Amino acid sequence: MCILVILEQRGAVRSCSLEAASTAKKVSEASGMPLHGLYIGASVDAVLPSLAGIGIETLYACEHEELRHYSNEQYVPILCGLAQDLGAKVIIGPASALGKELCASAAARLRAELIQDAVGLHWENGLKAEKPIYAGKVMSEVMLTATPAVVSLRPNVTPIERNGEALPQVVKRDRPQATLRSVIQEVVSELVGTIELTEAKIVVSGGRGIRGPEHWPVLQELCDALGAALGASRAAVDAGWIPASHQVGQTGKVVCPDLYIACGISGAIQHLAGMRTAKTVVAINNDPEAPIFKNCDYGIVGDLFEVVPILIGEVRKIRNGN
Numbered sequence: 001m002c003i004l005v006i007l008e009q010r011g012a013v014r015s016c017s018l019e020a021a022s023t024a025k026k027v028s029e030a031s032g033m034p035l036h037g038l039y040i041g042a043s044v045d046a047v048l049p050s051l052a053g054i055g056i057e058t059l060y061a062c063e064h065e066e067l068r069h070y071s072n073e074q075y076v077p078i079l080c081g082l083a084q085d086l087g088a089k090v091i092i093g094p095a096s097a098l099g100k101e102l103c104a105s106a107a108a109r110l111r112a113e114l115i116q117d118a119v120g121l122h123w124e125n126g127l128k129a130e131k132p133i134y135a136g137k138v139m140s141e142v143m144l145t146a147t148p149a150v151v152s153l154r155p156n157v158t159p160i161e162r163n164g165e166a167l168p169q170v171v172k173r174d175r176p177q178a179t180l181r182s183v184i185q186e187v188v189s190e191l192v193g194t195i196e197l198t199e200a201k202i203v204v205s206g207g208r209g210i211r212g213p214e215h216w217p218v219l220q221e222l223c224d225a226l227g228a229a230l231g232a233s234r235a236a237v238d239a240g241w242i243p244a245s246h247q248v249g250q251t252g253k254v255v256c257p258d259l260y261i262a263c264g265i266s267g268a269i270q271h272l273a274g275m276r277t278a279k280t281v282v283a284i285n286n287d288p289e290a291p292i293f294k295n296c297d298y299g300i301v302g303d304l305f306e307v308v309p310i311l312i313g314e315v316r317k318i319r320n321g322n
């Protein structure tokens, strides 16, 4: 019996996985079950230091050059095989694109209970998960009674917690022999060098109010000043002004940053579904009746093309210590 956490890597263990591991550690302490981790990738040595003090007892590592990039066909049998060998009662992963796919596939294969994109997880006479439903309008608390249970945790909702410097003990696992129907040759990322939207601490998003693709540099400049990721409404994406990978909302990405700045976005329910768990929301809109003003902490009624340059100037002053 144990808790097993999935450690997604991209060279290093991703912060969303370290958050999931920190939450898993609390569940492990409250339930009395040990916490183990699973690493799948090209080299466990490269990621080991990032696990210092997280509280994982044993790190099961399945290493191979062909495992450098995610492949459902390869990763799912590795995860399920380990979970069965250990008798894992709870499997926890990040609610990243990879994490959600892996959790769903593993839950199907293990005939396990599944909660995706939970915003809280704790042990209190059993495993309880909090999950937003109805486009984030209602928060549900779900008791997972059957085992194993598989839960993916939304990035940025829980802190990474470390206690000391202890590293997990590494146990190498063999890769299951299988005839692969597909091999990932290369991953081409459109977003090289930029901040991953779902993990960003600050997100600046633009909507139809941006008026055209030629105006993104205004928001990009604010992103650069703040160290933020650039998001967009579906209206902006559907207009072909920005790739769909930037879309925030019900049919886009769910973000949970410390600060979300919505520029020229009306605040449709489907957009709110992707950002309503942000800790602080600032809205800039020239329509004082825009629904976004009912869903923000700070509202600025004004033309974004006037307000955003002022914001950029003020942020730079603060950054430069003026």
Ligand SMILES: Cc1cc2nc3c(=O)[nH]c(=O)nc-3n(C[C@H](O)[C@H](O)[C@H](O)COP(=O)(O)OP(=O)(O)OC[C@H]3O[C@@H](n4cnc5c(N)ncnc54)[C@H](O)[C@@H]3O)c2cc1C
Binding pocket: 206, 207, 208, 209, 210, 232, 233, 234, 235, 236, 247, 248, 249, 250, 251, 252, 253, 263, 264, 265, 266, 267, 268, 269, 270, 271, 274, 284, 285, 286, 287, 290, 302, 303, 304, 305
């Ligand atoms: C099934 C379904 C799924 C959907 N999924 C998503 C989703 O994932 N994400 C999403 O975003 N939407 C989604 N939508 C679409 C959603 O309903 C809205 O149509 C969309 O969010 C509107 O985008 P917007 O706010 O940019 O545009 P609009 O609603 O047109 O709002 C533009 C806003 O910009 C303001 N504005 C204009 N000029 C300026 C200016 N110069 N300065 C300041 N403000 C200005 C206007 O006052 C207005 O409030 C979905 C819809 C459906 C039916």
